[in-house]
Amino acid sequence: MNNDNCVFCRIANGEIPAHFVYNDDDVMAILDINPVAKGHMLVIPKYHAKYYHELPEKYAKKIATTLLLVTKALEAENYNILQNNGKLAGQEVPHVHFHVIPKPSKDEGLGIRFPSKQETSEALTELAKEIKEKIDKLL
Ligand code: 5GP
Ligand code: ZN
Numbered sequence: 001m002n003n004d005n006c007v008f009c010r011i012a013n014g015e016i017p018a019h020f021v022y023n024d025d026d027v028m029a030i031l032d033i034n035p036v037a038k039g040h041m042l043v044i045p046k047y048h049a050k051y052y053h054e055l056p057e058k059y060a061k062k063i064a065t066t067l068l069l070v071t072k073a074l075e076a077e078n079y080n081i082l083q084n085n086g087k088l089a090g091q092e093v094p095h096v097h098f099h100v101i102p103k104p105s106k107d108e109g110l111g112i113r114f115p116s117k118q119e120t121s122e123a124l125t126e127l128a129k130e131i132k133e134k135i136d137k138l139l
Helices: 007-012 057-074 121-138
Strands: 020-023 027-031 041-045 079-082 098-102
Touching (some): 007 027, 020 057, 027 057
Antiparallel strands (some): 027 041, 079 098
16 A cells, blocks of 8 residues: 655655665665664555554564664664654654664753653543453454
């Protein structure tokens, strides 16, 4: 499944060049054109879906094994794996992709804001129940 207007589909089809580090029938890993740090890579399924949850399981599994490969090859002591879904969440290219971003120093790589809040145990129990019920329906 691909989309003629999508930059990652066009890279997958060989219409736009990229620096490949891994490539097979289902997934590719390329260097990010505007790296946040040296070695910033993107792991991209060869299936056009905007959101991670829209991926067929086959592609999700291939992404997982490819992430293992590229992170082993990276040999970084510190790194982040990031995957943005939706504009508010920072997604610019509407085709699923995982960022692998080395964090060589405090000032290089990804800056993370983690605005944690306190939550009651009762509220967490209720929320876990709601989500678990939905998961049980999906199984
Ligand atoms: P997002 O914000 O959607 O999670 O990340 C999109 C990423 O794709 C950005 O880091 C951007 O630099 C990268 N990108 C956008 N266009 C291209 C391209 O044509 N080639 C490569 N290699 N990376 C791209
Ligand atoms: Zn696409």
